[in-house]
Amino acid sequence: MKQYLVLAVKNLRKRGLRSWLTLLGICIGIAAVVSLISLGDALKDTVNSQFNIASVEVISVQAGGITGFGPPGSGVSKHLTKQDSDAIERLSSVEFAIPRNLKTVSVEYNDKVEFVMVSSVPNDDKIDDMYTLLDIGVSSGRLMERGEKNLIMIGDSLADGEKNSFERDIGVGNKLKLNGEEFRIVGVLEKKGSFIIDGTILINSEGLKEISDIGDNVDLIVVRAKDKDSIDDAKRDIEDLLRERRDVKIGEEDFEVSTPEAQLESINEILTGIQVFIVIIASISIFIGAVGIANTMTTSVIERRKEIGIMKAIGARNKNIFYQFFVEAGLLGLIGGLIGAALGIGIGYLGTTGLNIFLGTSTKPNINFILIISSLLGSFIVGSISGVVPAMNAAKQNPVEAIRG
Amino acid sequence: MGELISLKNVWKIYREGEENAVFALRDISLIIKKGEFVAIMGPSGSGKSTAMNLIGSLDVPSKGDIFLDGHNISHLSESDLAQIRGKKIGFIFQQFNLIPNLTARENVMLPMIFQGSDEFEREKRAGELLKLVELEDRVDHLPSELSGGQQQRVAIARALANDPEVILADEPTGNLDTKTGEKVMDFLNKLHNQGKTIIIVTHDPNLAIENASTTYWLKDGKIDKITKKKGKNKIVGNEK
Numbered sequence: 059m060k061q062y063l064v065l066a067v068k069n070l071r072k073r074g075l076r077s078w079l080t081l082l083g084i085c086i087g088i089a090a091v092v093s094l095i096s097l098g099d100a101l102k103d104t105v106n107s108q109f110n111i112a113s114v115e116v117i118s119v120q121a122g123g124i125t126g127f128g129p130p131g132s133g134v135s136k137h138l139t140k141q142d143s144d145a146i147e148r149l150s151s152v153e154f155a156i157p158r159n160l161k162t163v164s165v166e167y168n169d170k171v172e173f174v175m176v177s178s179v180p181n182d183d184k185i186d187d188m189y190t191l192l193d194i195g196v197s198s199g200r201l202m203e204r205g206e207k208n209l210i211m212i213g214d215s216l217a218d219g220e221k222n223s224f225e226r227d228i229g230v231g232n233k234l235k236l237n238g239e240e241f242r243i244v245g246v247l248e249k250k251g252s253f254i255i256d257g258t259i260l261i262n263s264e265g266l267k268e269i270s271d272i273g274d275n276v277d278l279i280v281v282r283a284k285d286k287d288s289i290d291d292a293k294r295d296i297e298d299l300l301r302e303r304r305d306v307k308i309g310e311e312d313f314e315v316s317t318p319e320a321q322l323e324s325i326n327e328i329l330t331g332i333q334v335f336i337v338i339i340a341s342i343s344i345f346i347g348a349v350g351i352a353n354t355m356t357t358s359v360i361e362r363r364k365e366i367g368i369m370k371a372i373g374a375r376n377k378n379i380f381y382q383f384f385v386e387a388g389l390l391g392l393i394g395g396l397i398g399a400a401l402g403i404g405i406g407y408l409g410t411t412g413l414n415i416f417l418g419t420s421t422k423p424n425i426n427f428i429l430i431i432s433s434l435l436g437s438f439i440v441g442s443i444s445g446v447v448p449a450m451n452a453a454k455q456n457p458v459e460a461i462r463g
Numbered sequence: 464m465g466e467l468i469s470l471k472n473v474w475k476i477y478r479e480g481e482e483n484a485v486f487a488l489r490d491i492s493l494i495i496k497k498g499e500f501v502a503i504m505g506p507s508g509s510g511k512s513t514a515m516n517l518i519g520s521l522d523v524p525s526k527g528d529i530f531l532d533g534h535n536i537s538h539l540s541e542s543d544l545a546q547i548r549g550k551k552i553g554f555i556f557q558q559f560n561l562i563p564n565l566t567a568r569e570n571v572m573l574p575m576i577f578q579g580s581d582e583f584e585r586e587k588r589a590g591e592l593l594k595l596v597e598l599e600d601r602v603d604h605l606p607s608e609l610s611g612g613q614q615q616r617v618a619i620a621r622a623l624a625n626d627p628e629v630i631l632a633d634e635p636t637g638n639l640d641t642k643t644g645e646k647v648m649d650f651l652n653k654l655h656n657q658g659k660t661i662i663i664v665t666h667d668p669n670l671a672i673e674n675a676s677t678t679y680w681l682k683d684g685k686i687d688k689i690t691k692k693k694g695k696n697k698i699v700g701n702e703k
Contacts, residue, residue: 061576068564368560371521372621373549373577375542457545458516461560 059385066386070393073358077390080354083347084394084437085401090340091433092402096423097409098333104413104421105325116191117293119146119155119279119300121313136304136312137275145299146281151292153284156184156191157276159266165259166235172223174216176236178263181205191282192255199230199245207265210234210241213256214249236261237269293317344437347394348444355387355448359455366452367460376453383449384442391441395434403430466530467628467660468495468518473527475513475684487513489684490527495677497628500652500661502675504668510684512633515664519631520548532628549577553622557634559614561606567593567617568602574624592620596650612643619650630654632663636670648674 070077121138143157159178164171179185185204188194194201202209212228219227228234232243241261250256266272283292296315306312359366366379406423414421475488487510495501495518503518505511516522517529520536523544528537536547553574554560561570571589580588593602596616606614615635622630632651636644652674655661665671671678672692680687 060582065565072564364560365562368556368562369573369577370545371519371548371554371560372574373545373625375545375577377542378577456522457541458522461521461556 062381062385063389065382066389069358069362069386070389073354076354080350081347081390081394081397083343083350084391084440085347085398087340087342087344087347088395088398088433088437089401089405090336090343092399092430093405093409094333094336094340094402095429096403096406096425098329098424100406100410100413100421100423102326102329105329117281117283117289117296117315117317119281119296119313119315120277137277138279138313139274139276142300142303143276143279145303146279146296149292149295149299151284151288151295153282154184154187155279155281156180156188157263158188158278158280159263159272159275160277161266161270161272163237163259163269166238167224167228167232168226170224174257174259176210176259176261176266178266179260181207181262181264187282188280191280194255194260195248196245197248199243202244202260202262205262206244207262207268208241209244209262210236210265211245211247211260212243213247213258215253215256216259217246234259239269241265289317289319344440348391348440351387351390351441351444352448354390355383355445356451358386359383359448359452362452363455363460364462366455367457367462370455370457371461379455380449380453383452384445387445387449388438388442391444392434392438394441395437398437399430399433465497466494467497467499467532469493469530470514470517470524471528471530473517473524473529475510475517475522476525479525486684488517488524491684491686492527493679493686493689495629495660495662498655498658498660500655500674500676501663502671502678503662503664503681504666504671504678505681505687506666508683509681511664511666511681513684514679514681515631515633515662518662519552519554520544545577549574550625551627551629553624553627553630555615555618555622555630555632555635557637559606559611559618559638561614561617561621563606566603566605567598567609567620570606570617571620571624574621578625588624589620592623593617595623596620610643611639612646615639615643615647616650619647619654623654627659629660629662632661634665634667635663636667637665 119138119142121136138157140157143155146152147155157180160175161177162173162175165174179188179202181204183204185202189201196211197214199211202211212234215221217228219225222228228243229246230243233240234243235241236259247255247260281292281296283289293315297311300313300315301308301311304312369379369382403423403425406425410421410423470491470493473488473491474486477485477487491514503511503514513522517524520529520531520539521544523529523537523539528535530536531547531551536544539547548554561567562573565573568586568589571592572585575585575588590599590602593599596619598613598616598620601609601613601617606617609617615638619630630651635647635651639647648670651661651663663670663675672690676692678690678692680690
């Protein structure tokens with residue numbers, strides 16, 4: 059076996075550029091698979107953290123169903139209300155329900171204006187529940203308390219002069235003008251890796267009412283089920299309740315009750331779809347690579363006819379010649395796979411770093427060694443299978459004719 | 464001396480049964496004894512290359528039988544033939560036919576790989592053989608880095624790798640100038656003196672007459688005459 063490998067390496071090196079070109083197909087295919095699988099998992103992690111899907115007991119309720127990319131509650135004719143939230147909270151399967159508002163306001167600081175989505179924190183005892191539910195803490199200053207209508211907390215990337223559009227770091231004690239009214243910053247939120255939290259301003263719900271036209275409307279009700287097991291019961295109870303309150307039939311709901319699991323599922327479905335698509339492309343590339351190897355090996359058999367004849371004259375049996383070409387083809391595949399896997403890991407790292415810089419997250423690429431080893435094995439197998447027919451051709455050369463060249 | 468190779472009523476017909484069939488060998492019979500130095504002579508088209516292929520078990524006859532060391536090899540499979548010629552016959556070609564991307568040592572080791580000897584043994588023997596042909600300082604050179612005469616000496620070393628009983632040389636001096644050709648023939652004579660059976664195939668009568676104890680003259684696929692040498696260049700036999 060060792061001699062076959064040594065000979066194969068020598069032969070491949072002799073063919074230089076042609077060998078490299080031959081392994082390109084396999085290389086690209088494997089690179090695509092490895093990078094996308096490793097990036098794909100990182101992508102999932104990123105998306106999940108972006109939507110801050112951490113606590114699985116949380117159910118969110120919003121009117122109008124999912125309307126697109128706008129913030130929850132936008133573009134809805136029949137809004138949810140505080141009374142809906144209170145009614146939900148009275149359900150036996152529900153621990154508590156927090157009405158929230160999300161509003162885009164103009165924020166002025168350092169003579170510059172940026173539009174920021176602010177979200178409300180309750181102006182009552184629920185404030186602590188909300189902090190717990192969204193896992194909110196501060197990196198500097200303190201958390202707002204109930205009744206602090208003129209204070210705000212800002213997200214981590216908003217505080218950073220490099221990332222915000224005020225061209226200046228903002229911190230505790232600074233004052234921002236929201237829709238023209240002045241608010242003092244009391245705390246900077248811990249970095250979450252999610253643009254929803256990191257780029258937001260948290261404001262007292264009464265304070266938000268004063269600078270906007272939300273009135274009694276509620277954009278979003280976040281509900282915590284009694285426990286994990288009752289999450290489906292809670293979802294059904296809320297749907298029954300809202301159908302009754304809003305007077306709609308089953309199947310005609312003008313509201314959406316969604317659990318994080320369902321959100322996760324739909325996001326993951328899309329990502330899986332993308333991965334499947336890329337795996338198909340990669341498979342095509344690997345197939346083309348295999349055809350390339352078969353082609354090169356066939357040419358090589360013709361070119362090395364004389365060599366085959368000599369080897370046979372000095373005692374090589376058909377199987378010796380077969381193995382020689384077979385191993386060479388497999389090696390072509392394996393080297394292609396190795397370079398591809400290295401490339402794929404590189405792309406995985408670069409892509410993840412890019413995502414992290416772009417989104418301010420801190421995910422790591424998912425380097426799956428089983429995946430890498432199986433793709434290397436796979437590329438060796440693809441290579442050797444492509445080499446079977448050329449190797450058989452080589453083996454059955456007649457020594458007398460072959461030696462004439 | 465015992466028989467080593469014998470051809471009995473051997474025919475080789477290419478494209479047999481077709482209109483343009485070629486009768487390369489017609490009813491050839493000959494016996495080569497152990498330790499003989501035999502030449503097969505003839506102009507091109509005489510069938511001497513075909514005869515070499517059959518004697519060297521590179522090919523099987525269309526009709527007739529070939530015995531090597533008492534075994535009939537006329538109907539063996541290609542793999543069995545390969546195994547036998549790898550062990551019993553060492554080839555030397557006009558174009559040297561070294562594997563171009565292997566060094567001198569690796570070329571000499573190659574026949575031993577096919578016989579399955581272990582790596583240490585191979586390296587050791589290859590070194591010894593290259594020393595024998597006075598190329599111990601060229602072991603790691605590629606064929607392209609060697610002169611024609613040196614390449615042919617590597618080929619001789621390769622032919623000796625599995626310590627075969629027969630050295631079969633096809634125009635061994637054909638691509639060499641007179642002086643290097645003589646040196647190659649010296650090596651073959653030395654091997655003959657050590658007891659090896661040497662068969663050379665050539666169109667050069669001088670080469671045959673000077674070296675071989677028996678010369679078979681082929682013409683149109685038949686043995687035209689057989690000359691034997693006893694003592695110094697004396698032709699004692701001449702038969703049809």
